[in-house]
Every structure is written in structure tokens, then in C-alpha cells.
Amino acid sequence: MPELPEVEVCRLGISGHIIGEKVSKVIVRNNKLRWPVPDEVKSLVGYKVLAVDRRSKYLLIRFDSGTLLLHLGMSGTIRVICEDTPVAKHDHFDLVFANKKVLRLNDPRRFGAVLWFADHVDERGLLTKLGPEPLSDEFYPGYLFAKAKNRKVPIKTFLMNNQIVVGVGNIYANETLFQAGILPTVLAGDINEERLNKLTEVIKLVLTAAIAQGGTTLKDFTQVDGRPGYFAQSLLVYGRAGQKCLKCKTKLEEIRQSNRSSVFCPKCQS
DNA sequence: CCCATGTCCTGGTCGC
DNA sequence: TGCGACCAGGACATGG
Numbered sequence: 001m002p003e004l005p006e007v008e009v010c011r012l013g014i015s016g017h018i019i020g021e022k023v024s025k026v027i028v029r030n031n032k033l034r035w036p037v038p039d040e041v042k043s044l045v046g047y048k049v050l051a052v053d054r055r056s057k058y059l060l061i062r063f064d065s066g067t068l069l070l071h072l073g074m075s076g077t078i079r080v081i082c083e084d085t086p087v088a089k090h091d092h093f094d095l096v097f098a099n100k101k102v103l104r105l106n107d108p109r110r111f112g113a114v115l116w117f118a119d120h121v122d123e124r125g126l127l128t129k130l131g132p133e134p135l136s137d138e139f140y141p142g143y144l145f146a147k148a149k150n151r152k153v154p155i156k157t158f159l160m161n162n163q164i165v166v167g168v169g170n171i172y173a174n175e176t177l178f179q180a181g182i183l184p185t186v187l188a189g190d191i192n193e194e195r196l197n198k199l200t201e202v203i204k205l206v207l208t209a210a211i212a213q214g215g216t217t218l219k220d221f222t223q224v225d226g227r228p229g230y231f232a233q234s235l236l237v238y239g240r241a242g243q244k245c246l247k248c249k250t251k252l253e254e255i256r257q258s259n260r261s262s263v264f265c266p267k268c269q270s
Numbered sequence: 271c272c273c274a275t276g277t278c279c280t281g282g283t284c285g286c
Numbered sequence: 287t288g289c290g291a292c293c294a295g296g297a298c299a300t301g302g
Contacts, residue, residue: 003275034278034298057276074275075300090300109299111276126278152284153293161293162277169275238275259295261274 004134004167005210007057010078015052017080017101018061022048025096033092033110034073040116044068056130056166061095066118068095069126073111079104131165134203139165144196148188155191156184157258159199168203170260171238172210176202178237183269184262185255237263 023044031037047063054060059078061068070078083100093114095103105114115124122128132138147164148155158164159173168176177184180199182191191199236246241254245265254263 006275032299034276071276073277073298107299108301109274111298151292157293160276171275258293 003169003172003210004057005172005207005214007059007072007167008054008211009214010072011052011054011059014078014080014103018049018095018097018103019052020048021097021099021101022046023063023095024098025094027094027096028092028114029087029094030092030110033107034071034113035115037093037114038116040118041068041114043116043118055127056133056162057169058127062120066116067120069113069115069117070105071113072105073107073109073113075109076105076107076112079106129163131161131163134165134167134207139200139204141197141200142193144200145191145193148191148196151188153188154185154257155182155188155199156262158188159203160258160260165203167207171235172203172206174238174261174263175236176206178264178269179206181269183266184257184264186270237265239263 023046026042026045028037028041044063044065047065049061049063051062052059053062057071059070059072061070072078081102081104083096083102085102085104088106090106090108090110091104092107092110093105097103105112115126117123132143144164148158151158153161156173156177159168159176160170174184176199180195180202182195182199237252240252241261241263243252244250245252245268248265248267250265250267252263252265254261256262
């Protein structure tokens with residue numbers, strides 16, 4: 001469930017279940033995620049969850065003694081379930097709480113991460129080089145234009161660069177460029193300010209709508225069958241190559257950029 | 271065999 | 287020539 005809206009929906013979904021709850025046990029069934037899960041995660045037994053924050057696609061669970069960082073990679077899901085829920089394949093990590101609820105991470109591809117920042121220090125610098133949050137005021141009209149100056153990279157690759165703006169992955173890069181009417185192949189530095197401001201506005205709208213939609217689809221993270229919502233979202237171009245554009249009926253085309261699929265409408269986007 | 275929601279890392283190129 | 291900024295592609299593991 002990897003794009004920003006899904007992670008934000010996850011944050012909202014688990015917050016109410018774990019904030020203020022005390023950790024009674026930490027279970028690491030498989031520590032071979034993107035990086036080894038550090039033994040220090042065991043040290044948070046006895047501590048209460050103070051807050052659940054998000055930066056980019058990282059979930060940050062705050063304790064007095066430090067921060068537990070979770071990342072879902074390409075295929076991870078997190079649920080809050082009852083203690084007696086049977087362990088399934090790829091259930092790699094559990095945070096068991098005194099109230100018998102369990103935060104459980106499942107990740108078949110194991111591109112996700114569980115890390116521990118003692119005293120909240122981000123030793124790996126995972127969070128330090130990131131660009132602004134797309135829904136914050138630091139992502140303002142004029143920002144993309146300033147950043148794109150002299151950049152010869154295609155706009156789609158530019159958008160997916162976390163140092164420019166975080167949280168726009170492949171799906172939403174495709175969707176927002178379609179809605180802004182910009183071809184994914186146009187060089188970032190060649191786009192005028194007006195069009196980049198339009199793109200900024202679209203990014204905020206699409207991500208906000210996706211969060212709202214995910215929230216209604218996911219409902220309750222304590223449900224065993226709680227499913228990520230993005231498959232149900234109304235995607236206009238992603239995954240629709242060869243089909244008709246929903247605006248003009250032209251056949252949608254697909255190319256590869258930076259080894260990722262780009263789908264676009266050759267008539268609506270220029 | 272092909273493809274897949276992410277992102278760190280390496281090694282190469284470009285321009286001052 | 288040096289150096290930093292920039293960029294393309296590989297790598298990771300599993301499932302459809």
C-alpha cells in the first residue's frame with residue numbers, strides 16, 4: 001500500500017488504536033527486511049505510544065525513548081488486530097500492546113523497513129534529504145518552477161524525485177500529469193511557471209482526494225479483511241494503457257521512463 | 271518468461 | 287583537471 005495517501009490512511013487508521021497504549025512485547029519473526037531489523041526494537045517494551053507521525057512514506061511511532069520507523073516498501077501492509085489472530089505468511093513484525101491489540105506488519109517482498117532511532121536521532125539520514133511534503137505550505141505555487149530551472153530530466157522523473165517533493169510515486173505521477181495536461185516526457189526545465197503551478201494544485205487535490213477515499217474504503221484497521229483502498233480508487237490513466245482516454249476517447253499510450261511505466265493521453269497532454 | 275505501489279546506491283556524464 | 291550536481295540503471299524478494 002505504498003503511495004502517500006495509503007500511508008497517511010494507515011497512519012490515521014492505526015493512531016486511534018495504539019496512541020497511549022503500552023508495548024508489552026516485540027516479535028521479530030524475520031529480520032531480513034530492506035535493512036536488518038535492529039535488536040534495539042526490543043527496548044521499547046514498557047513504553048507508551050505518544051504519537052504516530054508520517055514523513056514522506058515513513059511512519060514514525062513516537063516513544064519517550066525514541067522513534068520506531070516503519071516503511072511499507074512496495075508490498076507492505078500494517079493492521080491492528082487481536083492478539084489471537086493466527087500468524088500468516090510474510091507476517092514479519094508484531095508490536096504487542098498491553099490491551100491485547102497487535103500492530104502487525106506483513107510484507108511479501110520485504111522491501112519495507114523497521115528501524116529504531118534512539119533519542120529520535122535519524123542516524124541513517126533517511127529523513128534529512130527529503131523535499132517538502134506535498135500537502136504542506138512548503139509545496140507552494142512557484143516552488144516547482146524554481147526547482148525545475150535548468151533541469152533536463154523528464155517531468156515525470158522529476159516529480160518522482162524525493163528531493164524535489166516526497167510522496168508522489170509512479171501511480172500518482174501518472175495521474176497528476178494527466179490531470180495537469182502535461183506529457184510525462186517534457187523536460188522539467190522547459191515547462192512554464194503557470195503549468196507547473198497547475199501541476200502543484202493538481203497534486204494537492206489528487207492526494208487529498210485519495211486520502212479521503214482511502215479513509216472510507218479502509219474503514220477500520222482492526223478488521224482482518226481491511227484492504228488497502230487504492231485499487232478501488234478511480235484512476236484515469238494508470239493501468240489503462242491501450243484503453244480509451246476518459247476525457248477524449250483517444251487511445252492511451254504507454255512508454256517506459258527510468259524503468260517505470262508511464263501512461264498518458266497523446267491528445268490531452270502536451 | 272513478463273510485470274509490479276519504492277528508494278538506496280553505484281557509476282557515469284555534464285558543466286563550470 | 288577537479289568537483290559537484292545531476293541522472294540512468296541495478297539491486298533487493300515474491301507473487302500474479
